[in-house]
Amino acid sequence: MDRKGDCMRIDRYLEYAKDVKDALLDGRPVVALESTILSHNLPYPQNVEIVKAVGDIIRAQGAVPATIAIINGRIQVGLSQENLEFLGKTPGIQKASRRDIPMILAREEHGATTVAATMVLADLAKIKVFVTGAIGGVHYGAESTFDVSADLEELSRTNVAVVCSGVKPTQEIGRTLEVLESKGVPVIGYQTAEFPAFYTEKSGYGVNATVEDEKELALAIKFKWALGLKGGVVAANPIPKDKSLDQKLIDEGLQEGLIEGKKQNIQGKAWTAFLHNHIKSKVGDAWIESNGALLYSNAKVGAALAKELNDILYR
Secondary structure, eight states, X not given: OOHHHHHTOGGGGEEEOHHHHHHHHHTOOEXXXXXXXXXXXXXXXXHHHHHHHHHHHHHHTTOEEEEEEEXXXXXXXXOOHHHHHXXXXXXXXXXXXXXXXXXXXXXXXXXXXXXXXXHHHHHHTTOOEEEOSOBOOEETTHHHHOOBXXXXXXXXXXXXXXXXXXXXXXXXXXXXXXXXXXXXXXXXXXXXXXXXXXXXXXXXXXXXXXXSSXXXXXXXXXXXXXXXXXXXXXXXXXXXXXXXXXXXXXXXXXXXXXHHHHHHTOOTXXXXXXXXXXXXXXXXXXXXXXXXXXXXXXXXXXXXXXXXXXXXXXO
């Protein structure tokens, strides 16, 4: 036996939920979901309830959901109810981006995957569509801190389509779109000509192109990859209008957070959570319902896209 070759077989560390494994073997569409929503983005029990509801929506659309996480040093592609609960209410679960995956596996630890890490592991599992709330972007003050989310670099090199409702509300949309443009990542509006701003439908920034249905979006993705143009596609789907929050309140919370964060010298991973807490203090608990609404909408689009893309690529 080639021991060295055997040690490099990362599939030994992949564990699939039965429905996900069966779907992949049968050539049926699968939609990836991140797990930071369980451990970092939403409170318990709403986090578990929303992820379950997202999964139900994806199944109702004819696809299979696969929430991705690392548990005890094993890459989980699809989570049991027990693991959903574990990630949803266990404090201290590590937030895992691309750079963190090797050490989490080596130490047999737990990791809730970010957008970047979910893209890496979805691609490894041969899943081509990923649904999330928002991607990370260029942080405020990045001109001096160089704090830019790893999500943007991942989008430039990993062939996974990401359905989202824009950029996290704590980050700069204009500069984020400039970085995506420089890296050749298409930003395509789903039934919108304007890039959404997560909690609100509009940001004042445009998209590269607009599509009216998932079939056209799937064709664009097919041609991108067929041409050898590596990297993902951002499919920007606005939050439902009736669930949008007050942009004025969001801006007020953000500005207060930026001022206070500088006073306290908040840096690194803590920066995003700090700013988001200031926004939440302004909008109240409505942010939880809005998160759920945009995720449900993205799940419908993502499942339909996965079906169309599956037919185009594999049938």
